[in-house]
Amino acid sequence: MPTHEPNADDPMELVGVRLPVPDEQTMKDMAECFVEEFVRLGHTADELMSMCRNPFYGGLHEAYLALGEAHISELITTYIRLFRPAENEA
Numbered sequence: 001m002p003t004h005e006p007n008a009d010d011p012m013e014l015v016g017v018r019l020p021v022p023d024e025q026t027m028k029d030m031a032e033c034f035v036e037e038f039v040r041l042g043h044t045a046d047e048l049m050s051m052c053r054n055p056f057y058g059g060l061h062e063a064y065l066a067l068g069e070a071h072i073s074e075l076i077t078t079y080i081r082l083f084r085p086a087e088n089e090a
Helices: 024-040 045-053 058-067 069-083
Strands: none
Touching: 024 045, 024 058, 024 069, 045 058, 045 069, 058 069
8 A cells, every 4th residue: 555645647546537417317327326336335224325415425425416315215225125135024
């Protein structure tokens, strides 16, 4: 792990870039990807909703604002049922 600051002209420096979302379907697709990833990582529904409300999680938060809490909550429920069915049997 490097312990020094990268050079300003370092071509290997990671740079985040925001891209415009052209339409609502693209936003829905993006939200599904984020939710699926975090569910697969083991996050609970409560943790995911907390992440959605937190601006730190830029893309997820943007999808939450654009699509609304009800839509995101439905996605979370769907993906938890899909990837962790044992949690739904209780």
